[in-house]
Amino acid sequence: MNFIQWALNPWGERIPIHVSWDLLWASAIAGVLFLIVHAIYVGYWAKPVAESQNDSKLAAAAARVPERVARHSFGARTFHWVMAASMFVLLFTAFLPKVGVRFSWVTIHWVAGIVLTISVLYHIIHATFWLDFWSIWPDKQDVADASRRFQRALGRATPPLKKFGKYPLENKLFHLSVLFAGLAVIFTGLFMMFRVRTPFFTRNPYLFGDMTWGVMYVLHGLAGVGFVALITAHIYLAVRPEKFFLTKSMIFGWISRGKYLEHHDPERWPVDEGVPEAGQSKAPEVVI
Numbered sequence: 301m302n303f304i305q306w307a308l309n310p311w312g313e314r315i316p317i318h319v320s321w322d323l324l325w326a327s328a329i330a331g332v333l334f335l336i337v338h339a340i341y342v343g344y345w346a347k348p349v350a351e352s353q354n355d356s357k358l359a360a361a362a363a364r365v366p367e368r369v370a371r372h373s374f375g376a377r378t379f380h381w382v383m384a385a386s387m388f389v390l391l392f393t394a395f396l397p398k399v400g401v402r403f404s405w406v407t408i409h410w411v412a413g414i415v416l417t418i419s420v421l422y423h424i425i426h427a428t429f430w431l432d433f434w435s436i437w438p439d440k441q442d443v444a445d446a447s448r449r450f451q452r453a454l455g456r457a458t459p460p461l462k463k464f465g466k467y468p469l470e471n472k473l474f475h476l477s478v479l480f481a482g483l484a485v486i487f488t489g490l491f492m493m494f495r496v497r498t499p500f501f502t503r504n505p506y507l508f509g510d511m512t513w514g515v516m517y518v519l520h521g522l523a524g525v526g527f528v529a530l531i532t533a534h535i536y537l538a539v540r541p542e543k544f545f546l547t548k549s550m551i552f553g554w555i556s557r558g559k560y561l562e563h564h565d566p567e568r569w570p571v572d573e574g575v576p577e578a579g580q581s582k583a584p585e586v587v588i
């Protein structure tokens with residue numbers, strides 16, 4: 301299979317012009333394969349994850365946990381859903397024409413691209429200055445626990461596992477993949493706007509040489525196609541029964557004390573204050 305579509309420019313040079321659209325199907329199949337393998341792994345192979353550790357420090361931390369633990373602030377939730385909406389528009393406008401649905405997609409596509417770009421800029425500033433910046437990056441403890449979880453799945457004895465911080469390793473890895481693919485489509489997409497008519501600047505297809513444009517279109521297409529697998533996996537995980545409380549927290553902003561104590565380590569994700577329950581007066585905001 302050829303991963304790239306090539307063409308000859310007026311000077312007879314062979315240049316890349318697009319990614320091969322067969323990769324769209326490869327990415328969709330990879331996403332579906334991931335969910336089949338994951339469902340089999342969780343159903344038949346994975347062993348229960350973390351056991352409670354009878355540590356008096358942990359018990360004291362647990363006693364301070366409120367009934368509703370704030371997980372995503374209003375700003376973070378708004379960002380997530382704006383990004384998700386723009387992402388869907390980008391995927392449908394990009395790929396429906398590739399599978400034969402003809403419509404005028406380019407303007408809707410770059411407008412959604414601008415919405416995505418602005419939302420990502422907002423997120424970077426918000427996460428850097430207002431949120432717990434380091435909570436989303438994999439750390440040594442995640443790697444040690446992942447290796448122990450794998451050993452356990454193979455039936456080997458291991459030292460006790462720690463519960464998660466705010467984000468499990470798989471969420472951190474997903475975030476990292478979306479970060480790379482997202483920056484790639486945004487960076488290339490903004491330049492590609494010079495190839496089409498927009499109200500912002502005069503169209504200039506000669507801004508770069510054929511080869512640079514070609515590489516840009518290929519990178520944009522590769523990252524875009526990659527999103528098909530990433531988003532399929534993300535939606536599948538979001539609707540899995542054991543993860544659905546996380547999806548609900550992206551709507552309502554909080555998780556219950558029970559879910560927090562079941563999945564999270566109060567030392568790795570300390571929380572002291574919560575979200576008021578219906579009918580209660582408003583408690584101070586914990587996250588912005």
Ligand code: HEM
Nearest residue numbers: 318390391394410413414485486489490492493517521524
């Ligand atoms: C999930 C995100 C995105 C996906 C899946 C995606 C996908 C695609 C695909 C498959 C193409 C066709 C490329 C080709 O013909 O080789 C394309 C073109 C384009 N995209 Fe995106 N894109 C995304 C984000 C963006 C963003 C963020 C922007 C702008 C900020 C953008 C602007 C453009 C432009 C201007 C074109 C060129 C249209 C043309 O030359 O006819 N895209 N996109």
